Amino acid sequence: MGRWEPDARGRMIKAALDLFAERGFEQTTAGDIAESAGVTERTFFRHFADKREVLFDGSATLERTACEAIRSAPAGLPPLDAALAGMAAGGDLLQERREHAVRRSLIVAATPALKERELLKLASMTEATTEALRERGAPQRDAALAAHSAVTVFSVAFVHWVSTPDAPGFAACVAETAAALRALM
Amino acid sequence: MGRWEPDARGRMIKAALDLFAERGFEQTTAGDIAESAGVTERTFFRHFADKREVLFDGSATLERTACEAIRSAPAGLPPLDAALAGMAAGGDLLQERREHAVRRSLIVAATPALKERELLKLASMTEATTEALRERGAPQRDAALAAHSAVTVFSVAFVHWVSTPDAPGFAACVAETAAALRALM
Incomplete structure (x- = not known):
């Protein structure tokens, strides 16, 4: 071309x-x-x-989308639920490009240098999520714990979603994974 | 010398x-x-x-100590509790060298290259913890969620412990932070 x-x-x-x-x-x-x-x-x-x-072209958009959803979540929603709403909104973006996401994830998983970069992007998403929860009035420690937990749910849901051909939509995987996390607590 | x-x-x-x-x-x-x-x-x-x-001289020992505590936790202990027992055992090591830990954390926080390395070490601890929980019979997803949650508690407790001059011992910070996480769920 x-x-x-x-x-x-x-x-x-x-x-x-x-x-x-x-x-x-x-x-x-x-x-x-x-x-x-x-x-x-x-x-x-x-x-x-x-x-x-x-391979990280979509990271900034994903983070921005998640944080916008957190900021516009109903005022009374507890921090963890607001953070999970952000992850589900981010997941909708991935859902639109599932085939790309699956191919990309195989390459990342096979390449240590890319796994490192992925960790940094997830850390950035955790920080941005913490900040968005702080803006909603959550105390620092609760904001950090809810943000880390939501990003954990996102990561674990993502692995299931890309590795299971007949997986439900990403948002459903987030909801299922969040339920499993609550059950563990 | x-x-x-x-x-x-x-x-x-x-x-x-x-x-x-x-x-x-x-x-x-x-x-x-x-x-x-x-x-x-x-x-x-x-x-x-x-x-x-x-600056990461103690990381391998910390990880090994945490995993040994997880492996030797009572058989019936649920995955998250076993993982938290591991974090508390790791925390005891830090407690012995609090002054070093505080000085070190200030340098890491001020240096992006060191923050990156710290993220990698925490990711390694999460993987090792997941593996130790798998060996106790936890299913993969529960093991991953409990490991991520325990390492989150460890990190958030650590920040509190190093930045609060009159903080209680590290193990107490882990217990307090774990209680805050359960309350958020």
Whole structure:
């Protein structure tokens, strides 16, 4: 595809997934991804800080969506329920791109450098969730505990959702996982 | 101190804490730490993979202690309680070195590269805890949820414990934080 075509970003993301799956993450360079997407390496680095970031394109949107849902949850909703509403809203985004999410998760799970980056993104989501709960008036410790718990539910639900072909929708997996967590307490 | 003196490892750890606090982490090299501890750079790298690892000297012991406590907890104890017993046992180790833990935590909190490494160590503790709970017969999802929750309690209790001069012992902070988490559920 020529470099004048639209959606260079989308093409780079798709090319990266294809190349990482085919050759492995370590054996793929930013230049390979750019070439396969029909753009220059310079264009690649205008869009992404490094080749890892290509797989975390949706992280900021996911975090923003979750936090907006938390902020707009009914005022009386307890912190954990508000945080879980945020995770379910974030999950709806993933649901729209299930096939991409499944392919991506296999590559991340197989690559230590990507698992590290994923941990950092989850830590960022936990901090943002804590902050959103604080804005709703939750005390610091409750906000931190509810945020950590909600992100735990999100992560555990995610693993089930991507690894189970006939899994229910992501929001349903979040609800099921949250119920299992409450039962453990 | 000369290089023939014992406990080179302990001296390097102390020198690193002093230098990181004085000059900052980025401005301190492995060579600086070695020099200040009276050992060669080669000796430094025989003990530590990099200058970050100096601050994570106790991580493996902490993880092992927590997992041993989980494995030896009474057979009927539910997964979350067994996991929390592990965290309290790990906390006892920290209690013995409170001053070191407090100084160390200030440096970690101020240094993104160290916060990242800390996240990885906590992820490792979560995985090891999950595995220890699996060995006790907990199903995978319950084991993962209980492990994440226990490590969350550990982290939140830790922040309280290091930042509150008159905080109760670490094990008491773990119990208090666990009660707050159960109340949120």
